Amino acid sequence: MKYFTLEFMDKLSNMLNPEYKECNKLWQENLIAYWSQFENYKNKLPSRFVKEYCKHGFHDYNIESIIFYRDDKKIKDCFSIELKLCFDSNKYLIKYIGVTKYTLNVDVENSFYNNTFLYSEILPIENIKMSHEILLENRNTVQIIFNKLVFKKIIL
Numbered sequence: 001m002k003y004f005t006l007e008f009m010d011k012l013s014n015m016l017n018p019e020y021k022e023c024n025k026l027w028q029e030n031l032i033a034y035w036s037q038f039e040n041y042k043n044k045l046p047s048r049f050v051k052e053y054c055k056h057g058f059h060d061y062n063i064e065s066i067i068f069y070r071d072d073k074k075i076k077d078c079f080s081i082e083l084k085l086c087f088d089s090n091k092y093l094i095k096y097i098g099v100t101k102y103t104l105n106v107d108v109e110n111s112f113y114n115n116t117f118l119y120s121e122i123l124p125i126e127n128i129k130m131s132h133e134i135l136l137e138n139r140n141t142v143q144i145i146f147n148k149l150v151f152k153k154i155i156l
Helices: 006-012 020-044 047-056
Strands: 062-069 079-087 090-099 101-105 117-125 129-136 141-146 148-154
Touching (some): 006 020, 020 047, 020 117, 047 148
Antiparallel strands (some): 062 079, 090 141, 090 148, 101 141, 117 129, 129 141
């Protein structure tokens, strides 16, 4: 994470922390900087995704499932990942296509069962790839580097 780091999260979780005021100020500056930068590349993402993401960056959305698979018809050494999210009674599917790298940092003590988005960042990598990095409430992280993203609301 570039803007929303674990260090910030730790320092801001305790208002009695002597560094709290300064960290909160820096946090607000990072929020402004992140969303300002996001404006520069949001057109590379589906408009429905941008509309939902801009509400609050998927904060408090729950990950219901992550599915990793290789689509043999696609580029060699690329994968697709499907991330199913829910928020209130709404369910969404994010499909990352052309995934060239993914990282899951899951601490056994911070089980993956509590899989609520805390913060996430979408950043450009090179000219054609994007990175979606997710910090979960339990301190676990997910990073997906991809070429294309498909976003759908799941209707039950």
